[in-house]
Amino acid sequence: MVKVGIVGAGFMGSMHANVYNLLPDSKIAGIADIRGEKAKSLAAKFKTIPYYDPQQMIEKQDITVIDICLPTFLHKEYVIKAAEMGKDVLCEKPIALTVEDANEMITACKKNRVRFMVAHVIRFWDEYRFLKEVYDSKKYGELKTFSCRRLSPLPTWGWQDWLLSDDKSGGALIDLHIHDTDFIRYLIGENPERIYSKTAMNKEIPYSHIYTLFSFKNGLVVSAEGGWDYPAVFPFEMSYIAKFEKAVVDFNSKNSPSLVVYEFSGKVDRPVFEKTKIDGAGGNISDLGGYFYELRYFVDHISHNKPFIIVTPEEARDSLKLTLQEKESADKGIEIVL
């Protein structure tokens, strides 16, 4: 049984708690949040112990895994605290706000011989897993064009509006768009050779909308758009279109079915993905999506002492690095050769 202490009882802390509660090999052994009432109500829901001081929970002997669901600017401090207490760690994405911080976190986990995974959930999301599978198997031939998009209303739901502060969240670029940057690197299995980014300039909310072209050495060009400057009534959207030699794979989270494969032979396929529905997941989410597979993978790999392969901390750091290079490209108005 993997005994987990969750730090941060906000949107993600609640989502993770819902998943651990469903997994037979994990037990929520505590939930910590500086907002006492948040820790208390989430802990009551899952019949566990609330903590107001995360350090107290991290020090508990019976807790062997610490799951960091804190605002990004706090990731480094708490990952290192947990590692120093000898706890295995899961940390929400993005790993950190700077590559230097990410490296310190990786070093602390290595030095203290604890396992460390960063929760890049899109690598575990059904429709993205489907794409990775058909890309790797070449079921539809080589990938020829690929574009993805992630659009959201302004995130005003975070604790003390931390998401709206670039110093705390990195803005839409580092918080939201990194999902696609990371998935593109994972899909293709390498870094692009060149990137060119533009941000939609908005003085009130800088880095709130970005467009990037990623050029790979085989000639493939991938585009990604990410923004969280839409009105509150706009339903969150994540989507992609991938054209292979033999088919187009078309995914949009707003569609039902969400994913359709249009083959050049004339065949049309609508794969069905089983959803783990729950009430009260939080945010705009009505099922556990990739979070279920992500945490199931994490708990299974911790239980059986298997190395993390789908996402390593170094991969999370490299995706952060690439996203920061997109910022540099946008700031300087130049294409960056990597």
Ligand SMILES: NC(=O)c1ccc[n+]([C@@H]2O[C@H](COP(=O)([O-])OP(=O)(O)OC[C@H]3O[C@@H](n4cnc5c(N)ncnc54)[C@H](O)[C@@H]3O)[C@@H](O)[C@H]2O)c1
């Ligand atoms: N994977 C995804 O799809 C996804 C989605 C949303 C957020 N995230 C990431 O998850 C992390 C958390 O985001 P969120 O949306 O849950 O934020 P949130 O604001 O909803 O929750 C953060 C919680 O941390 C608590 N907190 C703040 N400082 C603390 C401290 N020192 N000790 C203990 N608790 C403290 C706050 O009271 C709040 O309840 C971020 O890194 C974010 O980027 C990932």
